[in-house]
Amino acid sequence: MAQTVLFRDFEERDVDFIYRCKNDEKLNRLTVGQYHPFTYEEAVNWVHGCMGEHKSFRFWAVCTNDDEKRIVGWISLSKIDSINKSACMHSVLIGDEKYRDGLTWIECVLFLYEYVFEVLDYNRIYGLCLEDQTASRSMAIAMFETIEGVARQSVYKNNKFNNVIYSSLLKEEYFQHKQNGEYKLKKIISRIIKTNTEFKKHPVG
């Protein structure tokens, strides 16, 4: 199936989009990080900071799969650790509402898996999300990540202390599931829906 989106390095033309997204409080409500309004200058600096390769982190602009390659969101890895062969899935954020089709989200996660396990040849990827974010938790479980634990009330956001869920996937698990065809789109969608239905029945835990 044709990719919905492509991934590229950040460019100067992305600043306006980043400025809009960083000042969208509703959009930022879903993330683990703290929200604060950005000035345009901060957006410029943020984009510049995301450009290129860095030792411990890496950002990609998620862009349209056409000649324009217009930015619609971004993804990133942080805590890239070459000793322990581990990286943190730091962000998957789709700012363009037309690309909140679910398929883009799946492609972003698969891209990060592929980069960590097949390009870097690392052993582990992990992620964290707010406990309330059942969509993110459903995605993690549907991708065969193991829930490692809960950092209780570790993030103050949306006017309350939030539990944060940690999950991870290991290289051997990734390749096993990939070989078994479990990362085909249809199978992933089916598991996400099933997992989310379970969360609705049992919201906590």
Add this chain to the structure above:
Amino acid sequence: MEIQDFINHFKDVFDETDVNTLSANTIFRNLEEWSSLIALSIIAMVDEEYDVQLKGDDMRSAITVEDLFNIVKSKVE
């Protein structure tokens, strides 16, 4: 394939939205509850009920529920 059946299936995907407000003319992306997860639920519903696999382009080109219905219908026929 009837649009009212499609709308009824469409309504089943939502939990928090007042489904009585949903109609063929609803601009679904404007719904408060709309999210990537809801979009995936719609894709799964269409696959299950109509044996049609929607792509990202299909989802993006549709504005209203009726637009989505017409896309699905064109793929069924």
